Amino acid sequence: MKNTTYLLHTLTQQDIPPLIALSDSVGWDYDExxxxxxxxxxxxxxxxxxxxxxxxxxxxxxxxxQLASIGMVIVHDSCRGYGLGRELMQACLSFVSKETTIMLVSTPAGKPLYESLGFTTAEPLHKCLRDHFSPPTIPSMNADDPVILPMQLEDVAAIIELDGQAIGSKRSLFVQARMKQAASCLVAKDAAGKTVGYGFSIQGPVNLIIGPLVAPDFATAIRIFCRLTQGHTGKLRVDVPNGQAAFLDFLEQNGFTKVSEPPVMIANANQLPQRNGTYYGIAAQIFG
Structure with a gap:
């Protein structure tokens, strides 16, 4: 076998079934x-x-x-060693300008390739899992605590703004696509009715995934998290950005296990875009 027998294509919706099979081959649980x-x-x-x-x-x-995220970099076991991973990464890198900060969450196997392409480690991500979760009793609310409500269409613009401040870039198209996929969409509103936080839950093939989760403070993050998981009896996953030690402690105290700390790597920049500390759970590693 030679590299010339493998042609690089731009993939479409028609490629979803083989993408699921390829994902399964490496133990990743992507679904349609x-x-x-x-x-x-x-x-x-x-x-x-x-x-x-x-x-x-x-x-x-x-x-x-000027922010982009790379993910789902997979080469089938039978085709490794032919430079396909490098070609995939070069296709992604050439898709954006050199002024665009690119981030990805690395596997141990992929890290040498990413480093050879100029990526450096910015910070760790904290992947947390639990087989079953019973939300703890939430302290009584004070009069000025944000209330947690189902998201309405009129909340979308505010959610996009909050998400942009949390991650360091607006991502309108993604937020709206994720909202359509979500099993539950909640917002936190202050006493004046202003949207100050939000959270989505996504039911995957294995886990209920919590994220994005954006909140103005730890207590509000917990309230959103517990409402998103209310009534769920299966497996749970939340990937927590670095810098949220109190939230990680809460997860550990409630039976979550931190199974890995994969590195968040970046290219075309020395650091991730400026964030405001309100990001408690990422959407998924592919989205950053």
Missing amino acids: AELRTVLSAGSMFGHKDEDGQLVSCSAIICYED
């Missing part, structure tokens, strides 16, 4: 709904062999303020 969100918010590339079988993939999601 997740991949439709990825393709709605970003672009995907992949190699196909002479028979048209998909053997690799990668995705890049571009946000509004």
Whole structure:
């Protein structure tokens, strides 16, 4: 076998079934709904062999303020060692300008490749899992505590603003695509009716995923989190950005296990965009 037998393609919705199979081959649990969100918010590339079988993939999601996220970089075991991973990354890198900060969450196997392409480690991410979760008793609310409510269409613009301040870039297209996918969408509103936080839950093939989760303070983050998980009896996952020690302590005290701390890596910049400390749970590693 030679590299010339593998051609790089731009992938579409028609490639979702083989993308799911490729994801399964490395133990990742992407499903149709997740991949439709990825393709709605970003672009995907992949190699196909002479028979048209998909053997690799990668995705890049571009946000509004010169920020992009790369994820789902997969090469099938049978096709490793032919430079396909590098070609996938180069396709993603060439998709944006050199002024765009690019972030990704690295696996141990992928880190040497990413470093060779100029990526450096910015900070760790905290991946937390629990098989079953019973929300703890939440302290009684004070009169000025934000109330947690189901999201309405009129909240979308405020959510996009809050999300942009939390991650360091607006990502309108992604937020709206994720909202359509979500099992539950909640907002936190202050006494004046202003939206000050929000959270989504996504039901994946294995876990109920909590994120994005944006809140003005730890107590509000807990309230949103517990409402999003209320009544759920299966597995749970939340990936917590660095700097949220109190939230990580809360998860540990309630039976979550931190299973890994994968590095968040960046290129075309020395650090991640400025964030305001309100980001408690990321959407998914592919989205940053």
